[in-house]
Amino acid sequence: MSPVVREKKEKHIRVPDRYILLIVTLACAGLIAASYLTPVFTGPLYAVSEYLVIPFQEGISAVGSYLIDRSEALARMRRLEEENATLRAEIRELNEKNAELSMEQYELTSLRELYALDSRYAGYRKTGARIIARDAGNYFHSFIVDKGEEDGILVNMNVLADSGLVGRITAVGPHWARVMSIIDDESNVASQVLSTQDTLIVSGSLAAYNEGYLSFSRLINREEQVAPGDKVVTGNISGKYQPGILIGYIAEITKDSNNLTWSGRIVPAVDFEHLDTVLIVLDVKDSTMDTDD
Numbered sequence: 001m002s003p004v005v006r007e008k009k010e011k012h013i014r015v016p017d018r019y020i021l022l023i024v025t026l027a028c029a030g031l032i033a034a035s036y037l038t039p040v041f042t043g044p045l046y047a048v049s050e051y052l053v054i055p056f057q058e059g060i061s062a063v064g065s066y067l068i069d070r071s072e073a074l075a076r077m078r079r080l081e082e083e084n085a086t087l088r089a090e091i092r093e094l095n096e097k098n099a100e101l102s103m104e105q106y107e108l109t110s111l112r113e114l115y116a117l118d119s120r121y122a123g124y125r126k127t128g129a130r131i132i133a134r135d136a137g138n139y140f141h142s143f144i145v146d147k148g149e150e151d152g153i154l155v156n157m158n159v160l161a162d163s164g165l166v167g168r169i170t171a172v173g174p175h176w177a178r179v180m181s182i183i184d185d186e187s188n189v190a191s192q193v194l195s196t197q198d199t200l201i202v203s204g205s206l207a208a209y210n211e212g213y214l215s216f217s218r219l220i221n222r223e224e225q226v227a228p229g230d231k232v233v234t235g236n237i238s239g240k241y242q243p244g245i246l247i248g249y250i251a252e253i254t255k256d257s258n259n260l261t262w263s264g265r266i267v268p269a270v271d272f273e274h275l276d277t278v279l280i281v282l283d284v285k286d287s288t289m290d291t292d293d
Contacts, residue, residue: 117162128280129177129277131277138273140166140273142181145176146175153169154172160245167181183205186204188202189201189202191238193231200220202214202247202266213265216264226253228253230249232250240292242283242285251266
């Protein structure tokens with residue numbers, strides 16, 4: 001038989017847990033006592049912390065304060081952006097409402113003016129029409145309205161706006177009509193001075209209207225009673241215009257070289273630069289005379 005070799009068992013020294021706890025407790029108590037009784041720990045450790053730990057803490061504190069301030073600033077910025085977006089939306093809505101109210105006010109004013117004009121010439125049947133196009137230029141010397149044959153519109157029907165005569169219908173389609181105004185270079189209206197019944201011819205001229213006037217000629221002023229400010233209206237002998245419609249007011253009057261007639265300028269009763277809606281007189285003058293062009 002082989003000899004049995006017995007391994008020697010290593011002996012482990014095991015310290016009981018209570019002794020370990022006791023040693024740690026005594027060590028801690030000793031360190032606490034030493035820190036209170038001597039500066040051996042506080043002095044060197046405080047010096048180290050003063051040069052290393054404290055600056056690090058201050059840096060961390062500064063970074064933390066900056067991040068907090070930055071976070072608050074970003075939060076305020078977001079709130080301001082939200083408030084600005086809300087305010088912009090409210091302003092946009094108010095602008096839209098203001099535009100609608102302005103348009104309604106403008107239309108109301110236009111309707112009131114048309115109503116007043118309709119009342120002034122109550123003896124004529126009339127219908128309202130809106131201008132939908134005009135010829136090139138600064139003034140409404142020729143334009144298109146949104147009423148036509150289907151609405152009973154005929155050539156030579158008179159057109160009114162503001163306080164008086166605009167012109168007459170010169171062409172008609174199913175749902176449109178063309179108007180030539182009295183400021184057009186081709187227009188001539190047989191007229192009369194309302195106060196004296198003296199006759200004259202009012203002629204259109206874009207060049208004259210550029211200065212704010214219409215021209216007149218062939219005024220019979222035998223008594224020399226016509227003066228600036230007198231009203232000029234369409235005459236009874238007009239072949240295309242109903243009588244008594246206001247054209248404008250005498251502004252200047254000069255005796256012609258023949259010493260028989262007078263000429264001058266008239267301030268028109270209509271603003272031919274800002275027309276929008278008009279009234280069309282639904283009666284055509286029944287006359288064989290053709291003193292107008």
